[in-house]
Amino acid sequence: MVRITDVARDAGVSPSTVSYVLSGKRPISDETRHRVEESVRRLGYRPHAGARALAGRRSNVLALAVPLRPGIDVPVAMRFAVSVVTTARRHGHDVLLLTQDEGPEGLRRVVDTAWVDGLIVMDVQLDDPRPALLRGLGRPSVLIGFPADPEGLTCVDLDFTAAGEACVEHLARLGHRAVALVGSPPEVYVRGTAFAQRVVRGFTAAADRGRLASAVHPCEASPEAARAVAERLLREQPGLTGVVVHNETVLEPLIDAFEELGLRVPADLSITAICPDEVAASLRVPVTSIALPADEVGTRAVELLMRKLDGTAVPEATLLPPRMTERGSTAPRAVA
Template sequence: MATIGDVARVAGVSRSTASYVMTGRRTMSPATQERVREAARSLGYTPNAGARALATKQTMVIGLLAQFLEDEFAPAMLQYITGVTGTARELGYDTLLVSEPDGAHALKRLTDSRMVDGVVLLNVAHDDDRLPVLRATDVPGVLIGLPGDPSGLDVFDLDFAESGRMMVEHLAALGHRELALVTQPEHVVARGGAYVWRLLDAAQEEAHRRGLRLHAVPGASGQPQIGQDLHALLDTHPAVTGLLLHNEAAAAALPSVMYARGLQAPRDLSVVGRYSDEFARTFSLPFSSIESAPDRLGQLAVRRLLHRIGAPGDGSPPQVLLLAPELVDRGSTGAPAPR
């Protein structure tokens, strides 16, 4: 591989001059510039990333710390990943994807060894053990997912509480009086999925405020079981006219369950979910839903991170940004049938 020294020699200039031409950090006579560029071209010169990183203290790489949890829905996960890597690349950064089970350890490894200029934490849990590591390092980091204590951190997440309220509000406005909410399985909450009860609590509260009944039930994350869960739910609460889904497996399974029971939305049952449009398309889900916008969250997070990297300690305070939910109308809700 050609080095900057080779380029300099071929162009007949000093290494520093060659370097300045490549980085463009100095005005240079057009003639010299051209000679250097031509030399670089003819040698197929590309700067050695490691050497450059050592000299500039910038790797132009960010770390993406993901956790591939069981029962996690793959499509959503992949969307976060593509959102982050895509945005990073557009802005000149590559992405190191790390998914070790021991996230705290992985984070420490990346930051201590200066492999990356910053990190994005995915799947942030309520009491995430990566946060102490992040707080202790001077490598900038941003979170996708709101932890219990976000103090001092930049956080991006969907506003789950507002989402819960919005779902209830929407059905209440249509005249529904009895609702059911299918949430994630309990072990998802147990491992730190606080978003589950953030949505749930807000929905309960809103229902209470409006004098509605709301039955909240956890559902399985896999199909054979979730189908039965849905049947059981509808058997147990025959007066329910509005169904809220905060469980992707439930959303995927519901069409066949409804088909089996001869139910149509919104004629017999109004349905509103909470998942991404991409997810809806993959599974061709006919239900209105609150968009979870994983790509947008990834993009926002990366932009913020690069700002932190570019302007370390610029005084702008850490910020928790909760994305306002948007309801994508797919026509699955309407007034309840008269009875």
């Protein structure tokens, strides 16, 4: 193993000079710097991470807590993780992978042992125990998703309110005058993630603003429930021509139900969804949708964390703007 003293001897300088060349924390003359850099290259010197962490009080490692719970969209989670790793590397950091099954204790452990400089916690739920822990941990952290009380934390997520709005506005622009939201199962609104409510809020606000008739229907994750909701929608809202779906599992059965009830998509009924692109694109009728921008969320989370590590103040909430992909499940309202 090549040590800093080996480089120093090779370059004819002291170890501290080598350190300063590498860190740039003190001015070094061009000539010396070049000589040191050349020695580093030639000897293939790589600072010992443990020694560096010990002396410098910085490990250049981030912890990433990934979710396991059922209901998680695995490819999305993975894309997110990859973008975190990639961005962290660009900032000279490595990523320690934590899974849920060690529980919140795992977070405390990697902080207490000084393994990590900061933490990124994915899939934060409304009733999550981790935010409270993070507040007391004394290390910078960034959350993906919003807990019940985001006070004093840094959170990143898709702007679900804006997503709900964007769906309605898209339909309104196409001339639709009566819209409905098919949402998540009822229990999600009670104790689940905050984003469900935010979609409802955006949906309703945009509909009211545009003077569209609107209705919201939670929906269980079963084909039967989808069928029931479809029938109910047509019964209760006769002029309905636009539907927003925020429940990927019922998307397909819902479309089937509508077509069996005699409505063609998009000729008679326009549908937009908030769901992963893969789901929207792989349906029999590809659906115009807004996806969770996993790459962007990951990148932003790391960048926010880096700024916190630098001591810079960052906003508590970062909401990423929704981006809609049109896929042909929406069309201008047919004039009767």
